[in-house]
Amino acid sequence: MVPSRTNVAAGIPSSKVKYSKLSSTDSGHIHLRTHILKFKRSSTKIPYKAIACATAQFLIGTFLVIVGCLLLAGHISKVGANRAVPVLIVGILVFLPGFYHLLIAYRAHRGCQGYSFSDLPTCDD
Known part of the structure; x- marks a missing residue:
């Protein structure tokens, strides 16, 4: 006795699966243009608030690093390292x-592969 074959994905025995012949006009070629249109880049929601917060952090941090370096070098005032290092x-x-x-x-x-806007933190209220 031969065990019956089953469709692994659906768990259907092969004796109950119905097959049909392909049309004679089908050449077996896939038209790339129609498939590219199907898989267009999905419109992802751009988190403008998160980008604005990151921009503000970047600019404020840059300003404080420059001021801290100038304080440490003594170009702004002679406060010394005790006030320049914390800045x-x-x-x-x-x-x-x-x-x-x-x-x-x-x-x-x-x-770029591996990066998406979902990696940014949410700034929802």
């Missing part, structure tokens, strides 16, 4: 996440 540290802590999220947004906009 520099806060500037770096604000700059890094802003730069990182802007980089993700840029690469998602360019369509």
